[in-house]
Amino acid sequence: MPAQASDTTIIGGGVVGLCTALGLLQAGRRVTVLDGADGDLRASQGNFGLVWLQGKGAGFAPYAELTRDAVAAWPNFAAMLQDVTGTGLSLDQSGGFEFFTDPVELADFAADLERQQAYLGNRFSHEIIDGDKLRRMHPQIGPTVVGATFCAHDGHVNPLRLLRALRCAVLALGGDLKTDAHVTAVAEAPGGGFDLTFRDGTRHGTDRVVLCAGLGTSSLAAQLGFSTRVYPQRGELLITEKLGYRLPFLSSTIRQVDEGGIQIGGTKADAGPDDSETLDVMAGLARQAVSVMPALADVRVVRAWSALRVMSPDGYPVYARSARHPGAYLVTCHSGVTLAPLHASILADWLDENSNAPDLEAFDETRFAISDAA
Template sequence: MSTKTSDITVIGGGVVGLSVAIGLLRAGNRVTVLDGADGDPRASQGNFGLVWLQGKGASYAPYAHLTSEAVSGWPEFASLIEDLSGVNLSLDQSGGYEFFTEEAEFRDFAADLKQQQQFLGNHFSFETIQGDDLRRSHPQIGAGVVGATFSALDGHVNPLRLLKALKQAVAALGGEIVNDAHVTDVSGGSSGFDFSLRSGAHHGADRVVLAAGLGAATLAERLGFQTRVRPQRGELLITEKLSERLPFLSSTIRQTDEGGLQIGGTKADAGYDDSETLDVMAGLAQHAVTVLPTLHDLRVVRAWGALRVMSPDGHPVYARSSTLPGAYLVTCHSGVTLAPFHGGALAQWIDDTTDAPNLGAFDEDRFTLSPAA
């Protein structure tokens, strides 16, 4: 076994892994982050940057409460990360829309939000706005929009700047990030864990948090976890910069602080194929123009596909290994939204303190009877 270089090793250097590392460092642990290769699937480099509550946990109360607490914690978390890194995250939580062009989809989503409100009570509010009423306040919205929902709690950050800031925050707190450290094998026991890297090097730690997203499958099995994540492809369009600010933020159209637009919101089961597809790109462009016809002549400058990390039921997983004490699994597809929780109270659960949150609803034992797990 190699010499131990940290109390806890976090496998995965994306938004989730880095946020977890920050929480553990703030709790007084020595932490090393093993980050994979640039060619590995990386949700953190292709996400939309949303800090979003609408619809999250509408069918699962624990997820609704977790998301609500994380969204509320974003101002304090952003201030912490900006102070540690010197990077402006451009957090904006002035509210967000969900636009609909189909009546049935509009009604169904509004019903979901009513259920979410029942779960959250005074911690969540939203408006349901018919298309004509929407156009009275925003005349530029297209006639093809039948309605929208709005929540004043939703917002966004600059996602690539967030990733940079989290890395710098880990370093500022005394953590170590090992780049191009693709873990090929892991073994563990009462004396700790040993990680074999593709380079031939070894790394040791007393405990391990597996937060490698889609790269966690093989290692999860070896650490005694049963959860099997799957990829879900989302595609994005990036436009030229606009001289004026958009009058709204939505889950499918957002303007970055630099001025360009991100247009997205697609979901596809395409395995590990993260390439963009022409028909989907055309559909994204059509959606954007339907919502805001003035975008018709805007030029697209980039397009890409990225892979989300999905658990069998789409909700986060926080699990302790039943066979290797000291091993933890952390996986979710809302890494940006949940970052304040991962960088805060989750460390208490990992350290098993008296004030640790109860995360039983997110344990992987909920998949025991499901063949999808």
């Protein structure tokens, strides 16, 4: 094995990889994080910043439970990061809305929330609000909105400050963070552990390896015997000028960032690795936002961008141990911000196989084989 060995090497320096590293460092492990280049496809630099429970896991109870635990852990997690790094994350968990202009879509989502309520019991609460009541609460809401759902547990955070704080925390706790580190091959080393080869031909040795590389995971996952293949889902965003007033609500598609601008999103498209913006989608985003809040028609859009979500075959997280290569792990999800507190805590026990490790069997990749067989 090459000389520069570490306990654990994490491939991927986004929110998921950094949170995993943070938890291991707090458990006393020696950790190296291998990050890519600025030009890579980075979900952590283009996400919406939601800390969201509403609707999560309506069809999969383990995911509903995991998300509820994560949302509840966010206040202490944000406080810890601020203590370690001095960076505030502008966390706000005062509740969030889902707005609907189609009554059928509202009824379908309300049914999802009832299923989620059945899973979580008194650990979850939600309201279904008709359009007239909604406009009495918030007169700014447009007349075409037929109703909304509300969950008091939902919130949002500044995602770029989160990313910065995680990088600073990993370094502050003694982690080794290597940038522009493109891993092209990973294999078991003759003397134990793993041998990683970089694009420039240099090598890195490690006792164990955790793949958290987002859309860069698949080729390396195959080398370690994992079957999960992630795929990109494109989401597009609009950013408005900074406003002199605060929006009276937060939704999963319209949020006001702490600097004052409005962020508008919510699109989903299977477009492969193409993260370019599309004019028709941008126009649709603007129309939908104005239908929810007509006053936004007079607000200027100053930026627009597209980013790629990291999706598993069923859309839920994957936490997997390699059966062929003990010591290799796969961690991937598209809710990295919401799940961040758990990735920075309980995953360390799972990776170390401690007696108090969480039961993550429901998230193993064997569920895809079972589904295919069925």
